Amino acid sequence: MTENPEKRNVTALKPPAGPREKKPTQISCSRGLHAFMERNGLSFGFTSYQSGRLYLVGRLPRGKVSFHERHFVHAMGVAATPQRLYLATQYQIWRLENVLAAGQKMGDFDRNYVPRNAQTTGDVDAHELGVEKGGRVIFVNTKFSCLSTFSLTHSFKPIWKPPFISRLAPEDRCHLNGLAMADGEARYVTAVCRSDIITGWRDRRASGGLVMDVRTDRMVSEELSMPHSPRIHDGKLWVLNSGRGELCRVDEETGAREVVTFLPGFARGLAFHGPYAFVGLSLPRDGSFSGLELDGELAKRDAEPWCGVQIVDTRNGNIVEWIRLKGEVRELFDVFVLPGVSCPKATGLLDGSIRTDISIENWSPDDRRDAPSGEKKEAVA
Template sequence: MGEGTATELVASRLFAPWLAEARTSLAFTTYRAGKLFLIGVGPDRRLTIQTRSFPRCMGLGTGPGGTLWMSSLYQLWRFENFLEAGQTRNGHDAVLSPVAGYSTGDIDIHDIHPDAAGRPIFVATRFNCLATFAERASFAPVWQPPFIDRLAAEDRCHLNGLAMRDGRPAYVTCVARTNLVDAWRERRGDGGVVLDVASGEAVATGLSMPHSPRLHRGRLWVLQTGTGELGHVALDTGRFEPVCFLQGFARGMAFVGDHAVIGVSCPREDRTFDGLALKERLEREGVPPLCHLAVVNLTTGDIEHRLAIRGPVQELYDVVALPGIISPMALQPEETRLHIKFVAPERTM
């Protein structure tokens, strides 16, 4: 793969043909290894793989025209595609260039989604709130759960996921409804909730470490990470309906038509995931956790394709689809190419 890493990506036989047929590409983050991966398909119908390094990169979000948002350790980055439609460079049909970087400090940004105006709304997990960027502060709070009594740099409930509807925050996930620093860690098994942003009320309770809520085709999809399940929540009853079991710790979900692409990680060595139903299920099945992308058929629950990630990369956070982009590449802020690469505005004078 280059860049001096020993990481190996191994795709199931039909993964690349599926990606080519969908005319899309994927981006995912590996926050402990600090890598942004871009996965596409080249003219030879084989996978194209590119990595770029950012410290503790986590949340990803996409916007119109190929905009890509990404959080890193203390910054929020905005990438724009510097190629015109139909233009290619070295076999790539998108060159994602970092055009803006907002210094937020280490507020532990998780999910990111642009609102109707294109403004990024992100989960500031350390401060237990939804936020956006600010001109004269590290961030501007947008919303916080009603059980959080004040804005504090204490991860009290592990607010982590955000689902949007019509360009507005609709639902969030928390590991527990707690108002004390790190108290959520004692409720990982059954304290998880999905909250309605408009009302602040819980629409689902009793979940195990819910992550990555997403609205897709009329359903609210959620990863119940502590049990290793993808499922959807019935908004009238709050019941979680599992669709499939995933072989590891699931976080990050994107949709490509009738399929969900899900990031799945291996447990940490510090035993953070001990005592969860996920570990018991893996032991019962007699299989180890696997770091991979799983492509799930939403109708059948079948895992139709996988991209296994082997080597030092063991934890993924987020994944997004880049529709209409077949083989993307990205630049890093310090790259020499950015010194001489620019896109001039249209002439207006």
């Protein structure tokens, strides 16, 4: 779908046909979003597990913004590069590959991410993802309170658990949720608390949150409120203190936190490009998100909560651009940036073109059968 910033930046996205009619989602964006993406040479995306959507945001001609959506049930964490997306869903982790060659386009789109492989993990409530230097995918296995990787024969292979978790059990004890990668390895995780009983985190949401160093099992920062999305950027540790609506910079040695800005929503999903932080926001809901300091902070500012993405200049805490969603979509999970990409799209599982858009990897009789795939180029038929 496209959006004209000269017409109040509003677009209605109709959800795929289903057993019942749903309210369309109204998407609005800041007037300068297109120029911001063009100036910084990027596009970006975000997921909504509540509505089961992967959204890709790009630039169209004449200052228009492209919002491209595809349905993936319970879309969660994304590990993204300009050529590949790994996407966690309800019981599988998908690998989507860009099939367009450099300089090739499909209409206005310069990337088309096509599902090529799905690892079936079962419903382990996979949250954020990372890819190690050697290419191994690791994911936050929230239901079993551990970090995991793929298994050839089983649902998953655990590779780390917090020391306060006594055993692996499908009980979501501490609500392990976020993963920071650095230099191709897992560095930090976030959890809602230290609980070692089934769903114990629900009683510790207000101030039990923590950031932990995976390499040493050291507590880096504590007394957070439902923290999410730890990230390393420009040598600094960042985290979303979601229950208080804060984007924070954290001293890795002392754990001291510096609040960079207030965010008017439950923050999950954090990505960076230069000095800019892309933050996903969700509407508070009864249950997990209720009774947090965020409610009071919004009331203090006479403000309504947002669902959308806000782009923060981390040098001064100002919100420089934004996207806001109203209607069916109320909660987002992850945000990712695609540098060097102008207008991305994806082929969805419910998209009829997945049966007919067939791409062929270039081949000649002289090619060795065991040649590394990275040495070959792709073409689209």
